[in-house]
Amino acid sequence: MADELRHRPGLPVPGVRDRRLRHVLPLRGGGDLLVHLRQACVPETKGRTLESLESLESELRARFTVTGARVTAVTDIDAARAEETAAPAGARVLPDGAAVVAADDVDAVLVTSWGPTHAEHVLNAIAAGKPVFCEKPLGTTAEDCLKIVAAEQAHGRRLVQVGFMRRYDAGYRQLKQVIDSGRIGEPLIVHCAHRNPTVPESYTSAMAALDTAVHEVDVLRWLLDDEIVSTRVVTPRATSKRFEHLEDPPIMLFEGAKGVRIDLEVFVNCQYGYDIQCEAVGEEGLVRLPDPAAVAVRTGGRHSTEVLTDWVGRFADAFDTEFREWIGNLAAGREPTGPSAWDGYAATVITSATVEALESGRVVATDVEPRPAFYGGAA
Structure with a gap:
């Protein structure tokens, strides 16, 4: 052993x-x-x-x-x-x-x-x-990411895996199984929320896209087998719990190439806990990401369950699975099967466009290049 x-x-x-x-x-x-x-x-x-x-x-x-x-x-x-x-x-x-x-x-x-x-x-x-x-990020600019993509293609074999761990979360994998099975029909709308109890003063509004929403960007591309083609950010009434320089919470609105609309609430000073939500609405039903298992308590006329306070309890198993599968593939002589350099490139382009949308107030096209055949695309 x-x-x-x-x-x-x-x-x-x-x-x-x-x-x-x-x-x-x-x-x-x-x-x-x-x-x-x-x-x-x-x-x-x-x-x-x-x-x-x-x-x-x-x-x-x-x-x-x-x-x-x-x-x-x-x-x-x-x-x-x-x-x-x-x-x-x-x-x-x-x-x-x-x-x-x-x-x-x-x-x-x-x-x-x-x-x-x-x-x-x-x-x-x-x-x-x-x-x-x-x-993540694979690179902080699209240019750096494309250099990596070009170098890997020239090598002729996949070498790169990017650390987007949500694809390894049991709940997200169940969500994808249901969507792929067609049980809810074609997806039409996806509602998401990414909530943290609080962030430090060094956290910026741009980081809501680059460091926080990037996880949703990757997992949504994977769940829907689709590319995000445009992004917009709207800012509702700001929480009084934020630092003055911070827009919180922003609501990010994405459009997929197939027409699916996605709304993502990024609320990084929600106070009450670490809460990740995702619900896909299809033509014939909906499927929702399960909450982490928690004891339900009924006492004094109340019913309550625990809300996690950080990512550790929520995604520790996903991190573990991610590395076990990566190492297992390498040990068996296989190419990495997780998020690719192309996925890393797309995430950087989309989140950078989201920062532009936040700062400009406009709908911004993501301009993700066509996926090369090397990464499973038609190009």
């Missing part, structure tokens, strides 16, 4: 102050040690107090253990943090991402760095012919 090395005390889970943190974690196939996951990539850590970050860190240690690979090297702009990360896995610290990718004992690369650094590391991995898992 495979040994599993779990996270040790002291491993960091960064918050807002660590936005420039650069992690590139290489994975060596054939071992059975823990793949040290997601220390610098989770935007939901923004706004946490030190105490809540410590609680989150404990939860991450307990939940994110993946067998089938081992960490062989780590790089980070913070040398002390790199040492902390590498030591429990018996890995060495290298000076930069290029050195990690070039190392002979590195078979695959995990990029969880600050967004503007992603494209460089991914392109280096493709040039080396090594599979690479890249946290």
Whole structure:
């Protein structure tokens, strides 16, 4: 039975102050040690107090253990943090991402760095012919994403997977099964909500699209097997709980190429909890994303269920499944099957257009290029 090395005390889970943190974690196939996951990539850590970050860190240690690979090297702009990360896995610290990718004992690369650094590391991995898992965004500009798409096509085989974990959530997978089965007829409308209890002052209105709604953008493209062709943002009465510079909540309105209309409420200061909702209305019925399982309490004339307060309880299993499937595919010699470089490109284009729509008040065409045949398109 495979040994599993779990996270040790002291491993960091960064918050807002660590936005420039650069992690590139290489994975060596054939071992059975823990793949040290997601220390610098989770935007939901923004706004946490030190105490809540410590609680989150404990939860991450307990939940994110993946067998089938081992960490062989780590790089980070913070040398002390790199040492902390590498030591429990018996890995060495290298000076930069290029050195990690070039190392002979590195078979695959995990990029969880600050967004503007992603494209460089991914392109280096493709040039080396090594599979690479890249946290979102794939790139912060359409141009960077298209460079990655072109490089991967030139390589001739899929190497890139992008970290959109909602496709691995059991509820979303059930939702897709129902939509694909035709039980509700052709989808007509999708209603979505993405609610967080609160965010820090560093959170901006643009981040509502780039960092928050990007998850819905990807999962909706996947659920509907459709492309988003236009976006608009309307701003209702703003909550008094927000920082003055922030538009909250915005309502994002998307149109799919097949005519489906999507409304997405992004309410990042809702106060009451972390709440993800999705409902697809079809010609013959509707299907709704299930809420996480929770105990129902009836007492004192009241009926209540718990509402989660952060992403950990909601999507921990999805993160775990995402990495298990990725590593499983690589170990079996298969190409990655999760979100592709093309999906990463589309998400960047659509969320960038949504920022433009927010700032201009106009309906903005997304101008996503035709999907190449390499990624399952007709082009």
